[in-house]
Amino acid sequence: MSDSTERSRTKIEEAKDKVIGAIAETMDLYGVTPAAANLYATMYFKDQMTLDEMRTELGMSKPSMSTSVRKLQEIEMVKKTFTRGSRKHTYVAEKNFFRSFMVFYCQMWEREIKMNMEAVEEAQEDFINVIKDSTSTPEIVAEAKQYYDQLEESKKYYHWLEDLVASIKSGKIFEFLPKDQQD
Amino acid sequence: MSDSTERSRTKIEEAKDKVIGAIAETMDLYGVTPAAANLYATMYFKDQMTLDEMRTELGMSKPSMSTSVRKLQEIEMVKKTFTRGSRKHTYVAEKNFFRSFMVFYCQMWEREIKMNMEAVEEAQEDFINVIKDSTSTPEIVAEAKQYYDQLEESKKYYHWLEDLVASIKSGKIFEFLPKDQQD
DNA sequence: AAGTTTGTTAAAAATTTATTTAACTTTTTA
C-alpha cells in the first residue's frame, strides 16, 4: 500500500472517530453503559459485526459485548441478522436516527406514564377516602382536597405525553414537523 | 389529636409517599442522583423548603442537599425564592410538569445536536478532502463518499430535532397537541 | 468588629455500577 493511500485511510479513520466519539459521549446520557455507547457508535459505520469482531475492535471482553449488544437490542438500536455460512451471530446497527428516537423515547415515556399514573390513581383514591371520612376534621379534608387537585392537574401532563407518544408511533408528528424541511 | 385524626394524617402521608416513590424512581432515569430525585419528589408536595428542612425530611447530610438542590436548579426543576424574615435560603419545586419537560428535554437535545453536528461537519470536511485528493484510489474515494452521504443523511434528523426543540420552546407544539384534550 | 449561623468546597468513605475472569450451557458439526 502506497504512502498516500495509507494517509487517506488514516484520515478516514480519524474522521469516523470524531463522529464515534461524539455519538458515544451523548449516548451515555441515554442510560446505556460506556461500553454499549462505544459499541453502537462503532457499529454505526459498519455493515454488520459478530461478537468476536466487537471484542477485537473495542478491545473489551466478550461478556461485555454480549451484555451491551443485548441492551442495545432492547432499545432497538441493534438488530440480529442471519448470515448464512457463518455460525456466529451477526448484528447490525439501526442507522436511522428517527427510528431510534421513536423507540427510545416512547419506551421511556410509556414507562414513566405507567408508573406515575398508577401511583397518582392510587393516591387519589386514598385522598378521596380521607375526604369522605366523616371523622375527618375540616383542616384534614382541605389538605386532602388540595393534594387531590394537585394530582388531578398533573394528569393533564401525562395525558399530553400519551398523545405525544401516540403521534410519534403513528408518524402523525411528521405531518406537523416534516422530516425534510427546506431551509 | 384524636385517633381518627391521626389515622387520617397517616393515610395522607402514605398517599403522598406513593407518588413520591414513583416520581423519584422515574427521575433517576433523567440523570439525577437518587438524593436529588427524592428531594424533588418530596418538594413536589411542599410549598417551600430550606436546606435544613430538606436534611431533616430526607435524613441526609447538608452538603448532599446543597448539591442536589443546585443540580435541580440547573434543570430548572427548583427555584430559589426570597422569604423575608428568614435568613435561610428557601427553594420551591416547579410543579408544572410541562415546564420541566420543556426545559429538560430542550437542554438535553440541544446538547446532543451541538456536539454531534460539530463532529459531523468536521468529519464531512475530512471526507471531502480525501475525495478531492488526486492521489486517492477509486476504492478510497468511494468509501469516503459513502461515509459522507451517511452523515449527510443523519443531518436530516438533527435538523428535525432542532425544529422539535423550537416548537417546544415557542409553544407551537401545543397547537398540534393541545394540553387539555377531551377524552 | 466579633461571634454565630448558613452554605459551600474538598477530601475521604461508602455505595453502586461496570467490566472481567471463570465456569457453564447451548448450539453446531463432524
Next chain:
DNA sequence: TAAAAAGTTAAATAAATTTTTAACAAACTT
C-alpha cells in the same frame, strides 16, 4: 453422539459515582 465453538450466566474485581465528614468562606446579628 462426541468434540468443538459460540454465547451466556455468575462471582469477583475494578472503576466510577454518590454521599458524608470535616474544614472553610460568606453573610448576618448584635
